Amino acid sequence: MLLTAATTQTTQHLYPLISDLGLILMTAGVAVLLFKKIKQPLVLGYLIAGFLAGKHFDFFPSVKDVHSVEVWAEIGIIFLLFSLGLEFSFKKLMKVGGTASITAITQIIIMVIVGYFAGQLMDWGKMNSIFLGVMLSISSTTIILKTFDELGVKSQKFAGNVIGALIVQDIVAILMMVLLSTIAVSQQFSGTELLLSVLKLIFFLTIWFIGGIFFIPTLLKKAKHLLTDEMVLIIAIALCLMMVILASNVGFSPALGAFIMGSIIAETTQAEHIEHLVKPVKDLFGAVFFVSVGMLINPHTLVEYAMPVAILTLVVIFGQSISAAIGALFSGQPLKQSVQTGMSLSQIGEFSFIIATLGSTLHVTSDFLYPIVVAVSAVTTFTTPYMVKLGTPVAIFLEKKLPRKWVKAFEQYSANADAIKTVSTWQKALRSYLMQIVLHSIIIIAIVLLSTKYILPLVEGSTFGHSMAALITLVLLSPFLWALSFRRIAVEEVTELFQNRKYRGPIVMLIFFRIALGLFFIGFILNNFFSPITALIALIASLIVYFLFPKRLQARYHRIERHFLSNFNEREISRERQTRRDLTPWDGHMATFDIASASNLTGKTLEELHLREKMGINIAFIRRGDIMINIPSRNERLFPGDEICVIGSDTQVKKFKKYLDQNEIEAPEFVAETDIVLQHLELKNESFIGKSIRQSQIREKTNGLVVGIEREGKRMLNPDSHLILEEGDILWVVGDRKLMAGLFKK
The missing domain is CATH 1.20.1530.20 (Na+/H+ antiporter like fold)
Structure with missing residues (x-):
């Protein structure tokens, strides 16, 4: 009986919670299906579902426990x-x-x-x-x-x-x-x-x-x-x-x-x-x-505040568009892109x-503000696609109607934007110093606060409690205090500035400021744990320790910094390793083969062999003794003892291996260890858009080879050299790491 009563009581307690959640999710599910069907934002569907499940709509079951x-x-x-x-x-x-x-x-x-x-x-x-x-x-x-x-x-x-x-x-x-x-x-x-x-x-x-x-x-x-x-x-x-x-x-x-x-x-x-x-x-x-x-x-609130809703909707549509366009113009964007940017940002959510x-x-805030903002968001959600579409026509209209002097001024300002963004050597050095000072000061203050709150209470009342707490705190802080006071920062910039008499004084002042700040922090820490006289003696002792063991402090700090940077860059490092591991795109990979002395392919050029046309593979490099020929040209010949590396899918590589076996070539296959890498480049406004792969002269300019293209979700491995490059194409290019850098900086 007691169990039954307890179960009944629990059920009664949970019933509104479960029934309300069921009602919310059921209504949201129906709204999602409906708005997906009519291709409208799902957020809008959820808002309408909430209105239907709320207490302000009488023709639909309502949520009972609003607090939950x-x-x-x-x-x-x-x-x-x-x-x-x-x-x-x-x-x-x-x-x-x-x-x-x-x-x-x-x-x-x-x-x-x-x-x-x-x-x-x-x-x-x-x-x-x-x-x-x-x-x-x-x-x-x-x-x-x-x-x-x-x-x-x-x-x-x-x-x-x-x-x-x-x-x-x-x-x-x-x-x-x-x-x-x-x-x-x-x-x-x-x-x-x-x-x-x-x-x-x-x-x-x-x-x-x-x-x-x-x-x-x-x-x-x-x-x-x-x-x-x-x-x-x-x-x-x-x-x-x-x-x-x-x-x-x-x-x-x-x-x-x-x-x-x-x-x-x-x-x-x-x-x-x-x-x-x-x-x-x-x-x-x-x-x-x-x-x-x-x-x-609340529909009654919306009716009552219909005029504010209409006014705020216009404020959002025109205000957001104009303010964002002005911001884009300030940043150096051309008039057309600024207008497109502004009109795309014309909603709230x-x-x-x-x-x-x-x-x-x-x-x-007042109760009426919430439903008004929701209503404005709903209206501007509907208008967003139309505003994005109107961005280009409005920009063209403004270019025609605005005074020619204004349009030229916008163009001139946009063209000079790069010059505005340049940063001087002094600014770089000053920024590096300020960054180091702020970061290390924050870390030092945080450790001091943690020590005062958690370490000091543990040793309070013991004979050497304060000394132990101060020692532990200084040990924890020592690498950061060393970095704040003595670490060399922006070495190249400071060396360059020091040659100019104008900047010697400010650089020396920055160095002394860092040392003084380090001393202040040490004195502040010791003053928290000791009397002023004892703190002064401890400060002198601390300075002696810092000057006696600078290399240990430096090594400890660099260990901490390396660990932080390793974690911070781990994602990028992992991606780079994956790219190297899967050097070729999609299902392609690299394999090497040795050319036997008895091969009937020796002496022939790559153009004569037609390897790409016959089997769809590319040759990444030829190793000839101590000589490495990266991305060989079509006129390169094969010689006995050459080691060649090919790129292709499993099927293509197997077909090539069979072809080599038929021509009496030894073929021990293994993964190549080389500086040859494969990188990808998305074409946006590069000069070779609209040209064929051969006309783009990627091979001649970078000593690289296009081995893959991704276009609108479709992938082409080892594309034909006559294929025309289009904007938005993702090119996969294989070549020497250093020589490839020039292409990917553009």
Whole structure:
């Protein structure tokens, strides 16, 4: 009886939770099928599904426990941001460059100001206006990428700038969420408080990223042979939630922690695998999040605020387009590409929902703001494909209608953009010094804080407790203090600058500043553990130790740095190894054969043998004693004792081996060890587009050989030399590593 009663009570408790989840997923499933059929964004389907399952729609079963849905929505935000971090990678941000950064930042600044004043004009209050400005400034990555795929414009030049701008927008949106949280909690706009929040954010982001890259890839690598897919998924989610807890404990949003952990894992070799495993979890909770957003759509509110919805929709469409176009022009893009970029970014989406959720959770925004933003997002989602299509016609129209003087000025500014972007030797040296000072200072401060919080309490009260704590802290800090004070930085730039009397003084000042900063940190640490007099004596002793053992400190620091860089570059190194291992594209591989003295092929040129035409193989090199002939020409002859390396598929190589056997050639097959490598190049605006492979003179210019082409998903191994090269082709070229570098720099 007791068991039955307990079971009944549990069932009654779980019933709303299970029935609500079932209703949400069932409605979302139907909406997904319908919107997939009519080729509309799935996010829009989820919003409508949420509206149908919400309490504001009477002709459909409604969710009973709204609080549980809100919890799932929070989890959905965490997994959405974690997945975004997995796709992000800090290296990707560094490769984006100034063009996309200027475009995104200009757009965000203008739209935040425009959105704020729009809210003020509608008398919505200061806090609503601030949140509105931020919500209207972030474009939708999901909607834009889907639109580009459907319209087939992803390979066009402006699309690269748009995608880069979206990456920058995402990271800026994370930063703005932190600042909004600070403003919401303090309810004031103190510049000092905001500056402290930014510095705090930079400090923790740096520590989390450096610590994460140092330890997490090593953990995943060491345990790789033990991990199943299930364990990898559990570990990935555990790491994500651990960072969520850390972020929450220091006063940041859980979403920030999830994003940071995703970006850390993005630098590991397991990134793609983890992204694949997490995707179903992200899709599930992401759907719940978007459905929960749709549940907040109140038709009565939308009717009441129909005019603000219409106004804000126009603000987004025109404001985003114009501000992004202005940003692209500032960055040095031509007028046409700037207009295309601007019109592609003319919508708001998932980040606007997350920011709206933040305002609602902190109870600093009004209830009407959420459904209004959702409605604006829905309308701009529909208009996005049309805006992308109109980008080119509008650009052509503006080029015709704008004063000729303006158009020429835009062209001149764009042409001179590269000159603007040049960086002087002094700037490079100064940037390197500042980077080293900031990074090592952050690491030193973090270790001191950890030591004060965790090591000092353990030894408190013992006779030599403070001495032990200070010693442990200094030992941990010693390599970083050495690097901060004495490590040589930007050696070539500093040597060049030192020859110029103008820069000798500033360089010497930077060197002394680093040493003084190191001394300050040592004194600060010792002062925390000892009285001032004892600290001074300990400082002198510490300096003696540092001067006596500089090589050991240097070796220790370089060991730590190598480990960090190895983890940081592990993904790229792994890809490079894989490329070398699978040197030829797709199903092709390399094999070597020895030419027998009795072969009837000796003395013939490669053109006479017609090996490519007969069997589809290419000859990568001929080794003749100590002489290596890389990518031999068609006039090269075969001689007895030559060792030749061919590239082809399994079938082609077997056919060639049989052909050689018939001509009395010894054929011991093995994998070649050589400096010959195969690299790929995507044709964008290269000079040989529209020419045949032979006319492109790739062989003559780089001593390389085109052994494969990928075009619109179709692959051609060992293509004919008369094949015309087209924009978007991916060329696979085999040749000497050093000589090939010239082709791939273009």
